[in-house]
Amino acid sequence: MENPFFKNTGPHKLNKLLKLINFKDQNSSDFVVNDIKDLSTSEIGDITFFHSKKYLSFAKTTKASFCITTENLKEFLPKNCKAIVSENVLLNTAQITQIFYPESTIDNFDDTVEDINKTEFKNKVKFGKNILIGKNVKIGSNCSIGHNTIIEKNVIIGDKCSIGSNVIIRNSLIENNVHILDRCVIGKKGFGFFPNKDSNLRYPQIGVVIIRDNVEIGCGATIDRGSLSNTIIGKNTFLDNQIHIAHNVKIGENCVIAGQVGFAGSSTIGNNVFIGGQAGISGHIKIGNNVQIGGGSGVIKDISDNTKVMGYPAKNIKQFLKENK
Amino acid sequence: MENPFFKNTGPHKLNKLLKLINFKDQNSSDFVVNDIKDLSTSEIGDITFFHSKKYLSFAKTTKASFCITTENLKEFLPKNCKAIVSENVLLNTAQITQIFYPESTIDNFDDTVEDINKTEFKNKVKFGKNILIGKNVKIGSNCSIGHNTIIEKNVIIGDKCSIGSNVIIRNSLIENNVHILDRCVIGKKGFGFFPNKDSNLRYPQIGVVIIRDNVEIGCGATIDRGSLSNTIIGKNTFLDNQIHIAHNVKIGENCVIAGQVGFAGSSTIGNNVFIGGQAGISGHIKIGNNVQIGGGSGVIKDISDNTKVMGYPAKNIKQFLKENK
Amino acid sequence: MENPFFKNTGPHKLNKLLKLINFKDQNSSDFVVNDIKDLSTSEIGDITFFHSKKYLSFAKTTKASFCITTENLKEFLPKNCKAIVSENVLLNTAQITQIFYPESTIDNFDDTVEDINKTEFKNKVKFGKNILIGKNVKIGSNCSIGHNTIIEKNVIIGDKCSIGSNVIIRNSLIENNVHILDRCVIGKKGFGFFPNKDSNLRYPQIGVVIIRDNVEIGCGATIDRGSLSNTIIGKNTFLDNQIHIAHNVKIGENCVIAGQVGFAGSSTIGNNVFIGGQAGISGHIKIGNNVQIGGGSGVIKDISDNTKVMGYPAKNIKQFLKENK
Numbered sequence: 001m002e003n004p005f006f007k008n009t010g011p012h013k014l015n016k017l018l019k020l021i022n023f024k025d026q027n028s029s030d031f032v033v034n035d036i037k038d039l040s041t042s043e044i045g046d047i048t049f050f051h052s053k054k055y056l057s058f059a060k061t062t063k064a065s066f067c068i069t070t071e072n073l074k075e076f077l078p079k080n081c082k083a084i085v086s087e088n089v090l091l092n093t094a095q096i097t098q099i100f101y102p103e104s105t106i107d108n109f110d111d112t113v114e115d116i117n118k119t120e121f122k123n124k125v126k127f128g129k130n131i132l133i134g135k136n137v138k139i140g141s142n143c144s145i146g147h148n149t150i151i152e153k154n155v156i157i158g159d160k161c162s163i164g165s166n167v168i169i170r171n172s173l174i175e176n177n178v179h180i181l182d183r184c185v186i187g188k189k190g191f192g193f194f195p196n197k198d199s200n201l202r203y204p205q206i207g208v209v210i211i212r213d214n215v216e217i218g219c220g221a222t223i224d225r226g227s228l229s230n231t232i233i234g235k236n237t238f239l240d241n242q243i244h245i246a247h248n249v250k251i252g253e254n255c256v257i258a259g260q261v262g263f264a265g266s267s268t269i270g271n272n273v274f275i276g277g278q279a280g281i282s283g284h285i286k287i288g289n290n291v292q293i294g295g296g297s298g299v300i301k302d303i304s305d306n307t308k309v310m311g312y313p314a315k316n317i318k319q320f321l322k323e324n325k
Numbered sequence: 326m327e328n329p330f331f332k333n334t335g336p337h338k339l340n341k342l343l344k345l346i347n348f349k350d351q352n353s354s355d356f357v358v359n360d361i362k363d364l365s366t367s368e369i370g371d372i373t374f375f376h377s378k379k380y381l382s383f384a385k386t387t388k389a390s391f392c393i394t395t396e397n398l399k400e401f402l403p404k405n406c407k408a409i410v411s412e413n414v415l416l417n418t419a420q421i422t423q424i425f426y427p428e429s430t431i432d433n434f435d436d437t438v439e440d441i442n443k444t445e446f447k448n449k450v451k452f453g454k455n456i457l458i459g460k461n462v463k464i465g466s467n468c469s470i471g472h473n474t475i476i477e478k479n480v481i482i483g484d485k486c487s488i489g490s491n492v493i494i495r496n497s498l499i500e501n502n503v504h505i506l507d508r509c510v511i512g513k514k515g516f517g518f519f520p521n522k523d524s525n526l527r528y529p530q531i532g533v534v535i536i537r538d539n540v541e542i543g544c545g546a547t548i549d550r551g552s553l554s555n556t557i558i559g560k561n562t563f564l565d566n567q568i569h570i571a572h573n574v575k576i577g578e579n580c581v582i583a584g585q586v587g588f589a590g591s592s593t594i595g596n597n598v599f600i601g602g603q604a605g606i607s608g609h610i611k612i613g614n615n616v617q618i619g620g621g622s623g624v625i626k627d628i629s630d631n632t633k634v635m636g637y638p639a640k641n642i643k644q645f646l647k648e649n650k
Numbered sequence: 651m652e653n654p655f656f657k658n659t660g661p662h663k664l665n666k667l668l669k670l671i672n673f674k675d676q677n678s679s680d681f682v683v684n685d686i687k688d689l690s691t692s693e694i695g696d697i698t699f700f701h702s703k704k705y706l707s708f709a710k711t712t713k714a715s716f717c718i719t720t721e722n723l724k725e726f727l728p729k730n731c732k733a734i735v736s737e738n739v740l741l742n743t744a745q746i747t748q749i750f751y752p753e754s755t756i757d758n759f760d761d762t763v764e765d766i767n768k769t770e771f772k773n774k775v776k777f778g779k780n781i782l783i784g785k786n787v788k789i790g791s792n793c794s795i796g797h798n799t800i801i802e803k804n805v806i807i808g809d810k811c812s813i814g815s816n817v818i819i820r821n822s823l824i825e826n827n828v829h830i831l832d833r834c835v836i837g838k839k840g841f842g843f844f845p846n847k848d849s850n851l852r853y854p855q856i857g858v859v860i861i862r863d864n865v866e867i868g869c870g871a872t873i874d875r876g877s878l879s880n881t882i883i884g885k886n887t888f889l890d891n892q893i894h895i896a897h898n899v900k901i902g903e904n905c906v907i908a909g910q911v912g913f914a915g916s917s918t919i920g921n922n923v924f925i926g927g928q929a930g931i932s933g934h935i936k937i938g939n940n941v942q943i944g945g946g947s948g949v950i951k952d953i954s955d956n957t958k959v960m961g962y963p964a965k966n967i968k969q970f971l972k973e974n975k
Contacts (some may be wrong), residue, residue, distance in 0.1 A: 004513055019698055034646075107831065109778040109815050128434040129457055132779055132797055146434030147457055150797055150815060161815030165434050165475060165493055168815055168832050181432065182510045185832045185869045191890040198886050199633055199864050214524050219510045219547045222869045222891040222909075236523050240516040241547040242587075243567050244892050244909045244927075247938050256520055259547075259569045260587045262607075262892075262910045264928050264945065272495050276588050277569075278605040278623075280910075280928040280946050295589065296605045296623035298928075298946035312637060312946055312962060324638050395809050442660050453759040453780055471759030472782055472800055488798060490759050490818055506757065507818050507835045539849050544835045544872045565841040566872040567912075581845055584872075584894045585912045585930075602894075602912050603930040603948075607933075620914065620928050621948035621962055637962060649963050 004136075004154040005171045006101045006206040008036050011045075014066065018084070021095040031082075033066060047096065050077065051089035054284065069091050090203070091194055097204035097228070098324045105202035107189045110134045110152035110170065116145070127180070128165060146182065155187075164219070171225045172209040179216040181241075186217075190224040190247025191267060203227060205247060212236075218243065218259070226263075234271065246283070251297050258295065270305065279314075294320070329461075330480040330496045331426045331531040335359050336370075339391065343409070346420040357408075358391060361418070361425050363553045372421065375402065376414035379609065392586040393417050415528070418521055422529035422553070430527035433512045435459045435477035435495065442471070453490060471507065480512075489544070496550045497534040504541040506566075511542075513571025515556075515590060517589065528552060530572060537561075543568065543584070552590075559596065571608070583620065604639075619645070654786075654804040654820045656751045656856040660684050661695075664716065668734070671745040681732075683716060686743070686750050688878045697746065700727065701739035704934065718742050740853070741844055747854035747878070755852035757839045760784045760802035760820065766795070778815065790862045796832065805837075814869070822859040829866040831891075836867075840874040840897025840915060853877060855897060862886075868893065868909070877915075884921065897935070908945065920955065929964075944970070 014031040027203035034045040042048040042064030050069040058220055059067070059076050066149045067074075067081050074083035086092045098105065112135035116122065119133050126144040134153030141146075143157060146165030151157070159176045164182035179188065192203035211233045217223070218241035225231055226248045233239070234253040244262040245251070249262075252271035261275050264283035273287060276295025281287065287303045294310030294317060299316020303309055311320040338618045339356040359370040364380055367373040367389030367446045375384045375394040385402050386390070392399075392406050399408035411417045416437035423430065437460035441447065444458050451469040461480030464470075468482060471490030476482070482499045489507035496512035505511065532551020542548070543566035550556055551573045558564070559578040568589040570576070576588075577596035586600050589608035598612060599622025606612065619635030619642060628634055633642040636649075664681040684695040689705055691703045692698040700709045700719040700811070709717075717724075719733050722731035748755065758777050762785035766772065769783050776794040784803030789795075793807060801807070810882030814832035821837035830836065842853035857876020861883045868874070868891035875881055875931025876898045881901045883889070884903040891911030895910040901913075902921035911925050914933035923937060931937065937953045942961030944967060953959055958967040961974075 016737055049973075106793045106812075107814070108812055109777075111776070111778065113779065113797070115779075126433075128435070128436065129438065130438075130455060130780060139766075144433045147438070148455075148473060148798060148816075162431075162433055164432070166473075166491060166816060181513060182506070183833070185891075188831060188891075189871055190869060191888070191908065193888065195888075195904065197904055200886060218516060218526075219872065221512055224891070236525060238516070238518065238520075238525055240569075240571075241513075242567070242892070244890075246890075246909060252521065254522055258516065258589065259571060260585070260910070264908065264927050277589050277607075278603075278928070281643065282945060287460075293627075295607060300945075305936075309335070315974075325639075344792065451758075451761070454765075455780060469758045472763070473780075473798060487756075487758055489757070489796075491816060506838060508707075508833070541850075543841060544838055545870065561850060562776065563841070563843065563845075563850055565837075565894075566838075566874070567892070579845065579847055583841065584896060585910070588652065602914050602932075603928075620932060620950075650963075 003206060003208075004156070005208060007106045008100055009102065009237045010036075010100050011303060014047075014101060017047075017096055017099060020099055021092055023084075023086070023092065036097050036228070037064070039064065039067075041229065044080075047084075048081075049089055049093040051093075068096070091201070092216070094201060094203045094243050097206065102203055102204045104204040104206045105189065107170075112153045113150060130262070134170075140176065154185075158213075164202055168175070168290075171207075171209065174211045175213045175215075179209075181217060181219045183219050184217055184221045184223070186211075186221070186223045187225045188222065190227055192247060192265070207231065207248065209233075215239075221245070240277070252289065259282050292317070328533075329481070330533060331429045333360055333425055334427065335361075335425050339372075342372075342421050342424060345424055346417055348409075348411070348417065359424050361553070362389070363452070364389065364392075366554065369405075372409075373406075374414055374418040376418075390619075393421070401584060419519060419526060419528045422531065426529050426531045429531045430514065432495075435475070437478045437616060438475060459495075465501065470480040477512075496532075497536065499536045500538045500540075502539045503536050505536075505546075506542060506544045508544050509542055509546045509548070511536075511546070511548045512550045513547065515552055517552050517572060517590070532556065532573065533570070534558075537578070540564075546570070565602070577614065601635075617642070653856060653858075654806070655858060656754045658685055658750055659752065660686075660750050662749060664697075667697075667746055667749060670749055671742055673734075673742065680714070686878070687714070687749050689714070689717075691879065694730075697734075698731075699739055699743040701743075718746070741851070744844060744851060744853045749854065751854050751856045753944045754854040754856045755839065757820075760800070762803045763800060780951070784820075790826065802837075810865075821857075822861065825863045825865075827864045828861050831867060831869045831871075833869050834871045834873070834875045835869055836871070836874065837875045838862075840877055842877050842897060842915070857881065857898065859883075862903070865889075871895070879916075890927070902939065922947075942967070 002096040011034045034126040037056035044063045047066040048064035054062045062298045108125045113132035116131040116225035128147035132150045138156045140159035142160045149167040152170035160177040166183045172176045189205040194201045207230040209231045212235040214236040216238045220242045224247040225246040234252045240259040242260045246265040248266040251265045251269040255273045258277035263281045269287045270289035272290045275293045279297040282300045288305035290306045292308040297314040298312035299314045308317040310317040330472040364383035364387045371393040371400040373389035421621040439455035441456040455470035457475045463481045465484035467485045467488040474492040477495035483501035485502040491508045494511045514530040519526045532555040534556045537560040541563045545567045548570040549572040554596035557575045562580040565584040569584045571590040573591040574588045580598045582600045583602035585603045588606045594612045597615045600618045604622040607625045613630035615631045617633040622639040623637035624639045634641040689708035689712045697716040698714035708950040728859035763782035766781040778797035782800045788806045788807035790851040792810045799817040802820035810827040816833045819836045839855040844851045857880040859881045862885040864886040866888045870892045873895040874897045876914040882900045887905040889907045890909040892910045896915040899913045901919040905923045907925045908927035910928045913931045919937045920939035922940045925943045929947040932950045940956045942958040947964040948962035949964045961970040
């Protein structure tokens with residue numbers, strides 16, 4: 001599917017790309033690159049990146065034609081994938097992504113919005129006062145939108161959804177029977193950048209937020225869009241108030257997540273996971289199915305299926321309660 | 326007092342109620358039920374529910390005429406109260422509450438609101454721009470309301486109150502000299518539902534938020550209304566920014582609660598309680614008077630009067646500091 | 651520099667001040683007091699306060715002509731500074747500050763705002779819908795302001811700044827290339843007051859928020875203005891979503907602060923500090939340069955330069971991980 005939010009300026013010639021980022025070892029050949037994606041979603045003709053052994057299994061099977069990687073990691077790439085050896089994989093990836101998607105690091109307000117009374121939704125949606133709708137927004141049947149809410153360009157909302165008041169939604173695909181309560185901000189650029197003295201360098205954020213059927217999102221959530229992959233909330237998952245979900249997080253189905261929980265970037269949560277209030281989930285970890293995490297816990301490593309944990313760092317709940325009688 | 330926010334559709338006949346929820350053991354008699362309430366607030370003619378020994382003292386003295394309960398708990402009910410034995414007390418309670426209060430699980434925007442300039446408050450209240458006021462709202466003298474704020478139908482605000490900008494208030498009774506700062510959302514439905522594969526079942530939320538005299542509530546609070554009882558903030562209690570208070574929480578007088586503290590549902594906090602930043606209070610616990618809770622603590626059991634605690638789980642503060650020198 | 655936000659009603663005669671606060675030991679002399687400031691920023695002719703040995707080094711070198719202090723602390727003041735011995739230093743300081751700055755404890759909405767279309771910024775700034783701008787606001791070149799945002803009176807914004815949607819800014823000085831994302835509330839009065847049965851006494855908050863060049867502030871932050879000093883965010887510091895910064899906090903340059911972190915009042919953070927998600931920093935502590943604080947940590951004492959800490963309370967990260975294997 002074409003990305004509805006960030007327009008791909010490609011294809012670009014590989015040697016042009018390497019020249020633009022002042023890459024030392026510039027390639028003289030005439031390869032053409034279609035797009036930049038992550039290891040698992042790349043297709044033939046795409047460029048991808050591989051910077052940590054953590055992603056070894058994805059690297060081995062990537063379909064990408066080119067991969068920015070390190071001297072040490074290049075040997076793991078399949079034959080179809082040409083390694084571009086870099087001393088700073090993430091920086092070069094950011095620079096190339098910025099060439100393909102130049103608007104992906106800016107989150108200025110949507111200047112295409114109009115008052116909902118001037119749009120096709122005037123007679124189609126139940127709505128409050130002072131609502132702004134961007135260009136090419138799609139909204140299904142039987143939806144309701146509260147006061148002062150802003151739905152930015154290209155957002156797609158399914159049927160039977162209710163959006164609260166003072167909500168901002170951008171870069172998001174929302175399925176059916178989803179309930180987003182007051183004051184949420186959904187689809188903002190993630191907190192991804194390369195720290196750099198005096199002026200940090202923003203990492204492109206071209207992913208979206210996908211919210212599946214029957215999800216409820218409590219007041220005041222912030223859910224950031226993905227960087228190269230997407231942020232996903234699975235079917236029938238319910239979130240309480242003031243939750244923060246960083247970029248690329250994937251939450252499964254039928255989860256219950258209590259107030260003020262925070263997810264750092266790129267973690268994956270299984271199905272039927274219960275998380276107590278104020279718990280924190282570190283970045284880049286994997287939580288299995290049917291896991292229960294006690295309130296206030298700090299989860300800093302993978303949790304296997306059917307486990308109950310609590311504590312900071314989180315451990316088996318029986319052990320935690322025994323140690324803390 | 327009649328509930329100003331959720332209209333009771335009762336009285337209903339008991340056998341009709343049991344039939345509507347497909348109750349197996351349907352009662353053939355012709356009893357009439359006036360209302361559904363919790364154990365302590367029920368009156369003669371009401372139906373209530375009793376699902377845990379935790380509520381034994383309330384069960385023994387309930388005035389309710391009917392009680393949804395379990396085979397094991399029914400023996401504790403007084404003679405005046407007829408047990409309705411259920412295999413899923415909370416589910417059946419939710420279903421019956423939904424019959425009495427069909428609108429209590431929906432929190433769509435208030436479609437009765439008008440611009441404050443078109444209301445009686447135009448010459449009575451000091452107000453900013455773009456303010457929306459619902460039907461039957463009452464506001465006392467010497468009040469101030471900031472920009473973009475929404476006061477939904479039936480809300481009652483006393484004298485000398487200031488409401489900030491971008492605030493949303495619904496289903497709330499606010500007394501005198503109360504200060505609610507920018508961006509609060511007060512009176513939303515609580516995070517109460519029965520997890521159910523593919524489509525969770527919402528638990529009715531017919532309680533209100535009551536905010537007593539001289540309270541100050543910092544920016545960005547979320548305070549949910551009660552489910553069957555109320556959420557209450559006691560006199561002269563001050564809350565800092567970004568606090569989350571779940572349904573049915575009752576906070577006493579003269580408390581000081583620092584930033585980002587979270588309260589899970591149905592806990593009771595005494596008077597003169599100090600709570601440091603980011604502390605979390607579990608659900609269904611009781612914190613006494615004159616308690617001090619250190620910042621970052623996780624309180625998972627009752628705390629008696631005049632105690633200082635800290636830690637996760639919270640323990641005596643001297644012990645905590647000694648163990649963590 | 652004259653305080654652009656809170657007008658100083660001084661100079662006042664010292665004996666008048668002491669009389670107004672019903673000070674027991676009223677001074678019969680005819681001294682004149684220009685202003686009230688903290689120990690380090692006071693100049694000749696000003697009154698200051700000194701209530702804890704923690705501030706001894708500042709007390710010894712204060713330029714203030716008068717100082718509210720205790721019997722025990724007065725001996726540390728320099729000769730140029732006349733001690734005014736009080737039994738409740740903070741209370742008397744609050745009372746005198748209120749005389750100099752009577753509007754500093756109120757945070758009602760700014761009633762000078764106008765729709766941006768009616769202001770000089772109409773042709774100077776890129777802006778969305780429903781934006782309100784207060785009197786004497788200054789905004790530099792190449793700025794962008796999102797929908798429903800409120801910039802209150804006297805706020806100064808530099809060049810190349812972007813302000814998101816639903817933002818509220820007051821009592822703040824914002825330098826160049828600063829990015830403030832959606833839903834932030836910046837410059838609110840701090841959570842400073844003297845607990846007092848039935849009716850707490852608000853402590854004056856005459857400081858501002860200063861945000862230096864190249865800073866990015868994530869969605870939903872609350873950053874309170876200073877009480878007698880200022881709240882400062884240093885150059886090129888990036889903050890993620892839902893962060894809370896209390897009054898008088900000073901954060902250095904090139905810091906990276908993840909989601910939901912909270913800072914209690916008056917702490918100082920050095921340069922190049924990395925703080926993981928949900929960490930909490932206690933009040934009145936000092937964190938050095940190049941410090942790394944793990945997610946979820948609770949920092950309750952000073953941290954020296956070049957240290958990595960984690961835990962609650964935070965300790966050396968190696969020790970923490972070893973103890974929690």
